[in-house]
Amino acid sequence: MAIFSFIFNKNVYNRDMLDKIKSWFMPAATETTAGQLAEKFGLKLKGDPETIIRGVAPIADAKPGQLAFYSTEQNSSAFKILPIEVLKNTKASVILVQPEQVSNAPKGATLLITETPRGNIVKILGEIYREPPRFGISRYATIERGVFFRKRSTVYVGQYATIERGSVIEEDVKIYPGAYIGRNVTIGRGTIIQTGVHIENATIGADCVINAGAVIGKDGFGYTRQNGHNVFIPHVGRVIIGDRVSIGSNTCIDRGAMTDTRIGDGTKIDNLCQIAHGVVIGSECFLAGQVGLAGGTVVGDRALLAGQVGIANGVHIGNDAEIGAHSGVFRNVPDGQRHMGYPAGAGTEFMRHYAWLRKNAKN
Numbered sequence: 001m002a003i004f005s006f007i008f009n010k011n012v013y014n015r016d017m018l019d020k021i022k023s024w025f026m027p028a029a030t031e032t033t034a035g036q037l038a039e040k041f042g043l044k045l046k047g048d049p050e051t052i053i054r055g056v057a058p059i060a061d062a063k064p065g066q067l068a069f070y071s072t073e074q075n076s077s078a079f080k081i082l083p084i085e086v087l088k089n090t091k092a093s094v095i096l097v098q099p100e101q102v103s104n105a106p107k108g109a110t111l112l113i114t115e116t117p118r119g120n121i122v123k124i125l126g127e128i129y130r131e132p133p134r135f136g137i138s139r140y141a142t143i144e145r146g147v148f149f150r151k152r153s154t155v156y157v158g159q160y161a162t163i164e165r166g167s168v169i170e171e172d173v174k175i176y177p178g179a180y181i182g183r184n185v186t187i188g189r190g191t192i193i194q195t196g197v198h199i200e201n202a203t204i205g206a207d208c209v210i211n212a213g214a215v216i217g218k219d220g221f222g223y224t225r226q227n228g229h230n231v232f233i234p235h236v237g238r239v240i241i242g243d244r245v246s247i248g249s250n251t252c253i254d255r256g257a258m259t260d261t262r263i264g265d266g267t268k269i270d271n272l273c274q275i276a277h278g279v280v281i282g283s284e285c286f287l288a289g290q291v292g293l294a295g296g297t298v299v300g301d302r303a304l305l306a307g308q309v310g311i312a313n314g315v316h317i318g319n320d321a322e323i324g325a326h327s328g329v330f331r332n333v334p335d336g337q338r339h340m341g342y343p344a345g346a347g348t349e350f351m352r353h354y355a356w357l358r359k360n361a362k363n
Contacts, residue, residue: 029055029128034094034110037067041123046102047110051093056125062092067124069096071117096121134174150189158195170206182217188243201255205243205265213250216241220254220261220277220295233257235277242266242283248273257295264301282319300335324350 035049052065059068059082070087087097087104094110096117105111114120134156137143141157146165149155155169158177163169166184175181175193182200187193191208199210201217210216222233237256241263247253248271255261256278263275264283274292275281281293282301290308293299297311300319307325311317316332323329324340324347333339338347 029053030130032128034067034112037094037124037127038112040127041120043096043120044113045111046113047094047108049110051110053094053128056121056128057092059090059092059095060086062090064091064093066092067094067096067112067128068092069117069121070101071098072101073098073116073118096124138177176212185217194249201237202239202241204241205245207243208241208245208247210247211249211251211271214247214252215250216247216253217255218252220257222257222277222295237261237278239263245269248289251275254279270307288325 032053033049034045034047034051034053037043037053038045038049053067054065055067057063057066057068059070062068068090070082072081074081084104087095087101088106090106092109094112095105096112096114097105098115098117099113102111102113135154137155137157138159138161140159142162143157144163144165147163148168150169151171154171156174157163158175158179160177161175161179163175163181164183167181168186170187170189172190173187173193176195178195179193179197180199181187181193185199185201186203188204188206188208190206191204191210193199193210194212196213197210198215199217204210217239219235222235223230224233225231235255235257237258237260239253239255239261242265244266245263246268248269250271251269251273253261253263253275254277259278261275261277261279263281264285266284267281268285269275269287270289270291272290273287276293276295276297278295279293279297281299282303284301285299285303285305287305288307291305292310294311294313296314297317299305299317300321302320303317304322306323309323309325310328312330315329317323317329318333318335318337320336321333322338323333323344324338326342327340327344328342329339329344339345340347341350
């Protein structure tokens with residue numbers, strides 16, 4: 001506390017000290033070299049292989065000692081191509097670039113050359129900012145008898161986490177403080193369960209990330225009206241989540257009433273989403289924040305649902321379909337189509353209606 005008092009109470013402006021304090025709260029990078037990254041990820045290297053990398057930064061903000069990337073890949077409309085001047089003027093010591101951009105890189109910079117900088121920067125970030133290994137079970141965690149650990153020595157369980165009997169915890173699982181794993185839950189190898197997650201009646205695949213506050217496997221919003229009263233329908237289904245699935249913070253995934261709620265391999269679900277009972281989501285889908293899927297919705301493979309999309313009960317969304325933000329979907333969407341609006345319709349039709357409204361509103 002003496003350091004903070006000296007800096008702030010005495011109004012002493014010490015940039016070096018402030019930068020040092022800031023660094024204490026930033027992710028720590030693992031120091032590496034351009035040559036080591038080139039060898040590990042099969043990249044072509046131009047320049048000094050001993051160039052040291054102490055972190056990664058956006059190309060416009062990068063400083064000496066950092067790695068940046070520049071790409072003209074257009075994998076989706078969300079990716080913006082930066083002006084070439086950003087590449088020419090960067091201060092980064094190491095730049096990940098495509099072969100056709102080598103001539104535009106600053107002289108003296110070390111280059112890692114690949115056709116897919118966007119894909120490789122993901123791998124490099126994981127390498128440089130990898131989390132230190134965590135092992136061991138806190139003495140403050142509650143582990144009931146009858147919990148099966150595939151290889152206990154590889155597992156991390158933080159303080160005040162709870163795992164109830166009948167659960168199966170595979171190798172390399174990390175369960176952070178305050179998480180709750182109910183009875184007969186299976187957590188796949190390498191999966192990360194963050195703080196405050198609540199899981200019941202579920203099987204989670206390998207290499208998943210369940211972010212803070214997510215609730216998986218509780219009863220759905222299933223009721224029937226009898227004699228003028230709302231009567232709850234008992235839920236006996238489960239939640240089945242595939243491998244490499246990411247679940248955002250405070251997202252809720254309900255167990256099925258009689259069938260299972262299912263999420264396919266590689267699907268990524270953002271924060272604050274609601275997945276109702278009996279929903280089936282295919283593989284490699286994207287669901288942005290505040291998406292809500294009513295009971296019995298079926299979403300095909302590789303579908304993209306933008307922010308605040310709502311899908312009515314029993315609607316089918318086809319493979320490779322895209323639903324624009326704020327859309328309300330009440331009818332099935334065929335494979336590969338883009339729908340938007342409320343009620344949602346074909347994207348071209350929606351834009352024609354919008355253009356007509358703008359034109360006539362002016363008159």
